[in-house]
Each structure stands twice: as structure tokens, then as C-alpha cells.
Amino acid sequence: MVHSYVMGIGEAEAFSERxxxxxxALEAANVHAMLESETLVEEVLQGLEAATHCVDDMDKWLGTFNVKLRRIREDIESIETRNNKLEMQSVNNKALIQELDKLLERLCVPSEYATCLTGGKFDEARMTQNIEACEWLTGALRGLEAPNLDSTYGNMRAVKEKRAELEKLKATFVRRASGFLKKYFANLVDSMMSDKNYFSQRGQLKQPDHADLRYKCRIYAHLLLHLKSLEKNCLRPLRKAYCSSLNLLLRREARDFANELRASTKVSISPTTWLEGSPGGNQIGNSTDTSALSDAYIKMLTIFIPLLVDESSFLAHFMCFEVPALVPPGVGANGNKRGSNDDLGIMNMNSNDSKDDLQSLNESLQDLLDGIH
Incomplete structure (x- = not known):
């Protein structure tokens, strides 16, 4: 604008006025333009206001999304925590199932064993099954006792019920086996006593032979051993029954042998007093009678003393007394080697004496030898 005018210095006022x-003029034109653009301004203001509302709405939505995202993040963390717990619980459940399976195996009673324990027969052909059932029952009972079973399981109702069931099975089997053995011992001796060939007869001295008796008893030696492990007190009546039955046999053998020996020995002495050793008996008058009487005594003692000692030793082994052997293994009471019939092969005697078993053995020996003079 300055270059549009060529003025002198004196024309400054005119220039200022212009x-x-x-x-x-410019201000008037600007005001006029502004008045003409009022509609546009209103539209711009409305747009700005709408934009402000959108920004506010967007801020609210962003706040809402932020809250939701925070909750989602928390949910994800919670899900991860639960997932970790579920994985740990799954591992624990698998371990628990394995332990419960093992426990169920202990609690399960095989049908063949249950049948054998509650109603099986005791003949020789089925003794293997009976022994297996006894071994299983013994192991099952021990498996439900500490320390073989954790105390936590011991308080479970199922374990208590199964233990009661096993105890009932044990009581049933012990009762049945004890009843069978009592009858078996009695019938075995009765069958021998009913056969006269086992005993001395007129004109024939018969040396007692219990090999067959011991063989038939040895069939049930392992059964007695398992009965002792199941219920030790059940052996007392069995020992009593065995000794009472065998005592009848020994007394019959000794009586018949003594009667026949007395009849075959000719001495001048009353037959009712010579073996009894009565102080008031008649004296033997000559050396021949004395020698015959001495030979009779020696023969009687030579046969029956080893027999009674062997029977006592067999009793100690067969009836599972935990006492030292009465004679060295494999050697009879007379110093000779014994046959395999005397070796039960079911237990090794402990050198430490058991006072209870020694007392019980003494009582059984009294029952076994009662009335044998």
C-alpha cells in the first residue's frame, strides 16, 4: 500500500487519513461478511456441539469398555487360577483313585476264597485250596492293620465294615476247621481201635506202629499252623481233643501188650501183681523166673518209652508249640534215626523258650500220658 502512493513528507497527514x-471500509466489509456467514457459524457450532457430545459418549464408552476389560482381565486371572486348581485337583483325584483302587483290592473278597472259608470241605484233595484261603485271609487281616494301612483309611466306614466281615469269615472258618479236626482225631483213633490187627493178640505181641496215624495227621499240619496265626486260642481245645483221643489208643496198646506179655511170661507169681510191682507181692524163687521177669520189663520199656517220647515230640511239632525240640532232629528217643514221618517240616523251633507254650505243653503231655503206667 505504501508503494501505491508517491508522497512527500508533508503529505503524511493525508496518508494517515486515507x-x-x-x-x-475494511471493517465495514468484514462485519458485513460476518453477518452474511452467521448461518455457517451456527452450523459449525452445532457441529462442534455434536462433536462434543460424541466425544463425551465416546469417553463414557471408553470408560465402560475399560471397566469391562478390567473385569474380563480379572475373570481371566480367576479362570487361570481355577484351571490351575482343577489341574492340581485332577492330579490329586487320579492319585486318590489309584489309592482307592488299591484299597478296594484289599477290601474285595474273592468268591472262591469266600466259598472255601464258609462252606468248603476239609478232605485231603482240597487242602491246597484251604491253605491258600487261609493265607489270603491272614494277609487281608494284616493289610487292614497298622502300619500296613494308613490311619486315615482305618477310620473309614467301608474299612471298618470290611474288617468286621473278615473277622466274621475268620471266626466261621476257625469254628468249622476246629470242629472238623476234633471229629477227625476221634474218628481216626476209633478206626484204629476197631481193628484188632493194630493190637497185641493171644499168642502174638504187636509192637505199636503209629506211622500211618502220623501220616494222616500230617495232612493237616499246615492247617493247624494257619489256625494258630488266625486265632491262637483255638489250639487249646484242639490239643485237648488230640491228646484225649491218642491217650485212649496208647492205653489200649499198653494194656493189650502188657496182658499178652504177662501171659507169655511164665513165672511163679500172681498175674495181678507182677507188673504192678506191689510191695506185698510174692517173691521170685529162682534166677530163671527173675530173668524172665526182667526181660519182660526191659521189653516193655524198650518198646513203649521211645514210643511215648516220639509221640511227645510229634505232639510238640504237630500242635505248633513254640518250644525247643525234645530230641535232636532226625534222631529218635532211642538214639536211632527216625523216619521222615516224624519230621513235619512246618516250623523251626526257637531256642528261646516260651513260658506260656511250655506250660501248655506240660498240660497236653499230662493229658496224653494220663493213665499209662
Missing amino acids: LKRELL
């Missing part, structure tokens, strides 16, 4: 006029 500038003022042009400024006023």
Missing part, C-alpha cells in the same frame, strides 16, 4: 478511511 489509511483510516480504508481501515473503516
